[in-house]
Amino acid sequence: MSRYLTPAKVGLLVLIELYVEEAIPSDAVVPVLSFIASHMIGYDPNGPSTSQATRWTKAERAVSLVVSIKDFEKLLSSYPLLTGLPGKRLWDQFLNNLWGIDSLHALEDFFTNLSSMFPKSKEELRKEGLDPDEPELGVKLSHNSPLGAFIRRARLEYQRLQFHDCTELWKDFVRYRQPTSHYQKRKNPDFSRYSFDNVLLRGELEDWDVDKVAGLASVAYGDMLAGDRTGTLPVSIEDVENLLDFQIEQMQKYGNRIPLEIRHQFHDLLNDTFLIPSLTHYITFLDAWRAGDYPTAFEFLHRYFDYTMQHRDRLFYQYALMNLAVLQADFGCYKEAMTAMLETVTVARENRDMTCLNFSLNWLFHFGQAHPELIRGLQSDNLLGTGKETLAFLRVKAREAGMWTLWSSVLLSEAKLCLINGDSIATALEHMVRSSQIIVEKNMKGMLGAHLSLYSSLWGRLGLGHLAAVSCEIFLRCHTYHSMFDDELKILSRFCLALLDQGKYREAMEVLDNVDENSLRSWKPSQYWYKYRGIIRLKRDLHHDNLDGAEQLLDQFLQSKGDDFEPDLAFVIDTAHIDYLTRRGDLSSASEKVDKMISELQDENRDICLRVKALLIKVSLLDRCGRPQRAFSIALRAANLCLRARQMSLLWASIGAISNILVSMGEFEAATQLLTAALPRSLECESPALTAKLYAYLADANMGLAGQSQDETRAGEDGETPKRDRESRGSEATKAAIQRRDEYLNRAAMAVQRAFDEYSSIEDITNQCEMMAKKAVIMKVLGDMALAADYAAAYVGLKKKAGSLSLQRGETG
Numbered sequence: 022m023s024r025y026l027t028p029a030k031v032g033l034l035v036l037i038e039l040y041v042e043e044a045i046p047s048d049a050v051v052p053v054l055s056f057i058a059s060h061m062i063g064y065d066p067n068g069p070s071t072s073q074a075t076r077w078t079k080a081e082r083a084v085s086l087v088v089s090i091k092d093f094e095k096l097l098s099s100y101p102l103l104t105g106l107p108g109k110r111l112w113d114q115f116l117n118n119l120w121g122i123d124s125l126h127a128l129e130d131f132f133t134n135l136s137s138m139f140p141k142s143k144e145e146l147r148k149e150g151l152d153p154d155e156p157e158l159g160v161k162l163s164h165n166s167p168l169g170a171f172i173r174r175a176r177l178e179y180q181r182l183q184f185h186d187c188t189e190l191w192k193d194f195v196r197y198r199q200p201t202s203h204y205q206k207r208k209n210p211d212f213s214r215y216s217f218d219n220v221l222l223r224g225e226l227e228d229w230d231v232d233k234v235a236g237l238a239s240v241a242y243g244d245m246l247a248g249d250r251t252g253t254l255p256v257s258i259e260d261v262e263n264l265l266d267f268q269i270e271q272m273q274k275y276g277n278r279i280p281l282e283i284r285h286q287f288h289d290l291l292n293d294t295f296l297i298p299s300l301t302h303y304i305t306f307l308d309a310w311r312a313g314d315y316p317t318a319f320e321f322l323h324r325y326f327d328y329t330m331q332h333r334d335r336l337f338y339q340y341a342l343m344n345l346a347v348l349q350a351d352f353g354c355y356k357e358a359m360t361a362m363l364e365t366v367t368v369a370r371e372n373r374d375m376t377c378l379n380f381s382l383n384w385l386f387h388f389g390q391a392h393p394e395l396i397r398g399l400q401s402d403n404l405l406g407t408g409k410e411t412l413a414f415l416r417v418k419a420r421e422a423g424m425w426t427l428w429s430s431v432l433l434s435e436a437k438l439c440l441i442n443g444d445s446i447a448t449a450l451e452h453m454v455r456s457s458q459i460i461v462e463k464n465m466k467g468m469l470g471a472h473l474s475l476y477s478s479l480w481g482r483l484g485l486g487h488l489a490a491v492s493c494e495i496f497l498r499c500h501t502y503h504s505m506f507d508d509e510l511k512i513l514s515r516f517c518l519a520l521l522d523q524g525k526y527r528e529a530m531e532v533l534d535n536v537d538e539n540s541l542r543s544w545k546p547s548q549y550w551y552k553y554r555g556i557i558r559l560k561r562d563l564h565h566d567n568l569d570g571a572e573q574l575l576d577q578f579l580q581s582k583g584d585d586f587e588p589d590l591a592f593v594i595d596t597a598h599i600d601y602l603t604r605r606g607d608l609s610s611a612s613e614k615v616d617k618m619i620s621e622l623q624d625e626n627r628d629i630c631l632r633v634k635a636l637l638i639k640v641s642l643l644d645r646c647g648r649p650q651r652a653f654s655i656a657l658r659a660a661n662l663c664l665r666a667r668q669m670s671l672l673w674a675s676i677g678a679i680s681n682i683l684v685s686m687g688e689f690e691a692a693t694q695l696l697t698a699a700l701p702r703s704l705e706c707e708s709p710a711l712t713a714k715l716y717a718y719l720a721d722a723n724m725g726l727a728g729q730s731q732d733e734t735r736a737g738e739d740g741e742t743p744k745r746d747r748e749s750r751g752s753e754a755t756k757a758a759i760q761r762r763d764e765y766l767n768r769a770a771m772a773v774q775r776a777f778d779e780y781s782s783i784e785d786i787t788n789q790c791e792m793m794a795k796k797a798v799i800m801k802v803l804g805d806m807a808l809a810a811d812y813a814a815a816y817v818g819l820k821k822k823a824g825s826l827s828l829q830r831g832e833t834g
Contacts, residue, residue, distance in 0.1 A: 025178040026190055028197035028255045029086045031128075032093055033057055034135065034175060035118045037168055041138045041160045044114055049100040056096050060086055061171050077280050080267055084286045087256050090197060113208065116201055123219040125191045132179045135172050138162050192242060193255035218242075256290045258298075264290075265300040269307065274467065276505045278311045278542045279304075299325060306344075313544025315352045322348065339368040339377045347384070351545060355392055362388070375422050379415055383427060386411045386434065390441075391588065393625045408438060425463045432456035433468075433475055440475075440482060443629040443666030449479065469500045470508025477515055482630060484669030486707030490519045506540045514553045518593075522708050524783030526561045530554065552578070552590065559597050563604065564785040571601050592618075592631050599638055604787065608646055615639045633659050633671045640678045649685045656682060670711065673703040677715045680722065689725035696722060713779030713788065720772035720795065727765035727802075730758045763803065770799045790819045 036057060039045055045053055059082065086092045094112055102109040122131050140161040141149075162169040182190065195217050206212045215221040221238055264287060268279055279287075291301065302325035309317035326341035346361035362381055369378035386408055389396035412435050419428035436452035439445065453475060460468045473496040480488035493516040501509050513532060520529040533554055541547045555574055562571040578594050595618055602611035615638050622632045636659040643652040660675035662668070676699040680692040696719040703712050777792040797812035 023178075023182070023186055023190055023257045025257050025259045026175060026182070027087060027257045027260065028190075028194040029060075030175060030257075031122075031131075031194055032086075032090065032119065032197075033060060034131075034172065035115060036093070037162075037172065038118065038135075038138070039111075039114065041162065043160060044103055045111065046100055046103050049097075049111060052096065058167065062167055077271065077283055080264055080283050081286075083260065083264060083267075084283065084290065087260055087290070088286075090200060094201075116205060119198055119201075120205060120216070122194070123217065123222070125188065127219065128187075128191055128194065132176055135176050138172060139164055139169065195242065197255050261290060262298055262300070265298060265304060268304055269300065272304070272307045272311065274505065276311070276507050276543065276546070277537075277540050278308055280539050284308075310348055310351070311543040311545075315348075318348055339365050339372060339374055339381075342368060343377060343381060343384075350388065355388075355395055359385075359388065359395055375418065376424065379418055379422070379424060379427055382411055383415055383430065383434075386415075393627075409435075412438065425459055426465055426468060429456045429459045429463075429465060429468050430471065432459070433471055437475060437478075440479065440630075440666075441628045442626075443662065443668075446479075446483070446667050453479070466500065466503035467505065470496060470504035470512065473500070474508065474512050474515065477512070481670070482666075482668050484673070484702065484706045486519065486522075486670075486705065490516065490707070493519070506537075506543070506546060510536070510540075510546050510549055514549070517553060517557065519707075521557055521560055522710065522783075524564075524709060526557055526784075529557050533557075556590075556593060556597070561784070563597065563600055564783055564787075566604070566786050568601065568604060571597075575601055588627060588631065592634070596634070596638065599642075603642065603645060608642060612639075612642050612646075615642060629662060629666050630668055630671065633662050633668060633675070636662075637671065637674055637678060644678075644681060649682050652678070653682050669702070670706040670708060673699045673706070673715065674711055677711075677718050680715075681718045684718065684721050684725055687725065689722045689729065692722040693719065693726065709779040709782045710785070713776045713783075713785075716772045716776035716779065717788075717792065720769040720776065723765045723769035723772060724799075727762045727769065730762040730765060766799055766803055770796060770803075773799065786819055786822065790816055793819060 036053060040050070040053065059079075082092070093115060097112040097115050098110055100111040102111055102114055122128050138161065140163075162172065164170075164173065179187075179190075199217065202212075202217070205216070213222065215238070218238075218241075268283075268287070271277065272279065302321045306318050306321040306325060309315075309321060322341070322344055326337070326344075342361050342365040346358045346365060348358075349355075349361060350358035362385055365381045366378060366385070369375075369381060385396070389408065412431050415431045416428065416435070419425075419431060432452045433456050436449040436456070439449035439452070453472070456468075457472060459465070460472060473492050477489045477492035480486075480492060493512050496504075496512050497509070497516065513536065517529040517532055520526075520532065533550060536550060541550055555578065559571055559574045559578075562568070562574065575594075575598055579598070595614065599611045599614055602608070602614070615635060619632070619635045619639065621627075622635055636655050640649075640652040640656050640659070643649060643655075656675055656678040660672060660679060663672035663675055676695050680695045680699075683689075683692040683695070696715055700712070700715050700719070703715055706712075773792050773795045777789060777796070780788040780792060793812055793816040797809045797816060800806075800809035800812060
């Protein structure tokens with residue numbers, strides 16, 4: 022294996038030679054130069070791709086060019102020859118130049134003559150008797166141009182080769198070029214089997230002994246003439262290292278595994294070589310880590326860093342510990358991960374490695390947010406300080422060290438901490454804007470995923486559901502190419518939850534199904550992806566009243582430990598479990614689970630949004646138990662927290678819960694005023710379930726007002742006024758009261774219909790039945806028995822529909 026030169030690079034040099042000789046047609050100049058640049062400096066002529074599947078085309082092109090000459094044929098076969106016989110292609114001229122290198126001596130002359138592509142100095146022109154002030158004819162390359170630098174390095178690397186390495190390069194070149202011999206034989210009748218080597222060809226033409234020529238060819242070229250293709254592939258050390266660096270960069274930057282085709286091709290390149298770069302151990306570690314193979318990842322991590330320690334002392338020991346900590350955290354060994362990361366902090370301080378130290382402290386902060394019970398003891402001992410102190414320290418150090426990615430990430434973390442603690446929205450926005458400024462100024466496109474994800478969360482908390490969905494959609498349409506797949510999957514999941522809240526189950530499933538298959542070969546993202554698919558099915562089964570199917574899914578979710586989920590995902594599962602228990606009628610178990618959730622969220626000081634949601638679930642359960650007034654203090658507490666933290670969507674839910682309690686207390690007018698004020702703002706949240714619940718409460722309040730009007734009518738008729746006056750006034754009061762009652766009943770019917778429509782949009786059959794039953798009762802009170810009968814029939818039809826859906830789900834499950 023040579024260090025730099027390969028037959029493919031010789032082919033690129035021949036292509037540059039054609040360009041300098043002006044033998045390339047004008048319409049082929051740009052494609053040819055783009056082809057050369059893509060294999061010299063990694064230039065992509067197609068620009069940034071929007072598909073994750075095409076990120077690896079650079080590696081595929083590099084491997085394909087190294088192992089086969091077909092890429093040159095694909096490029097040059099479609100262009101005609103500039104001068105010569107009609108029907109000839111540029112591919113013919115390329116092959117003629119390539120086969121013109123017909124011996125090891127010709128290869129030596131080829132590299133020597135590469136200097137003719139550069140302009141001559143004035144002294145050289147004077148020696149040749151030319152005017153140094155006149156420009157030379159033809160195309161000349163600058164020494165500092167990309168093509169010139171490539172040619173100069175190729176000449177230098179060839180001059181450094183020993184004779185044995187030169188012969189190996191020559192034999193690899195002959196083997197690389199040999200597949201085109203059939204094409205040359207058709208074009209040139211004088212072409213023979215020894216035309217690849219001028220020495221053997223001359224021996225055959227000068228009547229040497231046939232056996233001696235064959236013996237010499239066998240000694241020089243082995244079994245290549247017999248069609249043996251089992252030799253080593255013509256690859257250089259630089260090609261292997263470039264492929265390794267590219268694969269590691271892709272895996273670390275985007276979090277994907279290596280596609281199977283590229284992995285097999287890369288293993289073929291290394292199969293027959295005795296020199297294997299140490300980075301192959303690291304890339305095997307990364308691939309095993311992404312695949313979920315903990316023993317293999319652990320082994321190759323130690324193998325790589327043991328090699329590094331032997332050659333670089335302890336300079337990179339902290340990175341071994343850092344990789345070990347992240348690996349153990351991904352596989353659930355949280356205590357071991359924390360111990361390894363704390364040792365990383367110690368070693369990084371000893372070696373004064375600020376980059377590693379800042380990353381370690383940032384990782385420990387996020388680890389503490391996800392597992393506060395493990396980090397609490399460290400904070401009490403003042404080893405790491407509180408979260409705000411850690412972020413302030415990191416922000417200052419990242420700015421001093423010029424670590425722009427860390428600086429932007431810390432600002433986003435501070436904004437997220439403000440939202441979690443319910444602090445000022447203005448302060449959170451200030452941090453987000455400052456992070457955005459750094460991202461734009463430093464062109465850090467990889468940070469846009471975390472940035473837009475936080476913006477989506479902010480809009481959702483402020484009750485602007487449309488803006489939250491638009492933030493997700495902007496990222497998915499414009500920025501997925503530059504971001505890690507983990508960021509893409511999280512925003513996809515957030516977008517799916519938004520679709521799920523609107524009852525768009527099929528659209529949410531289609532969004533998840535459009536994820537790149539190769540990206541899902543990674544173990545952790547694939548588990549995350551499957552869990553969100555299960556959540557979509559679980560929500561759909563609960564709304565379709567398919568409790569048996571929901572129970573099967575919940576059993577699978579609850580078998581995993583709580584630490585396997587992120588806090589938001591774990592809360593979604595717990596909420597669905599409580600909803601299932603409530604629909605089953607097991608209110609005591611549901612209440613116990615809610616109380617446990619509230620205590621855990623309070624003790625660990627979790628996100629204020631999750632705490633408010635847990636309080637509202639507690640209020641809903643007390644209402645289902647027939648004790649809504651016992652939840653009055655809880656509902657007021659939830660509303661107070663929402664108002665302080667500007668959790669607007671949850672604020673309207675809290676207002677609805679308070680209104681429902683007021684209805685139970687007979688304060689119908691106050692409940693109506695609260696709901697009338699909250700409903701228009703709740704529509705901005707684009708949450709049909711919330712809007713439907715508020716309309717249902719409004720219907721109950723109007724029914725209460727209708728009942729009060731009826732009571733006032735009876736009280737007026739039973740007064741102590743004279744009989745004649747009582748009859749005249751009673752008739753007038755009765756008519757007015759009946760009109761008010763009918764108006765309230767009509768308002769209640771309208772609110773029930775709106776609630777029914779919202780529940781229909783999310784296919785919640787149980788609540789649809791409840792609303793249909795209320796409509797039947799209202800029509801019966803109004804005296805419209807025909808409509809009441811129709812609504813009763815519709816109620817029965819919905820019940821049958823729920824049963825048929827449950828049966829279908831059971832059969833398909």
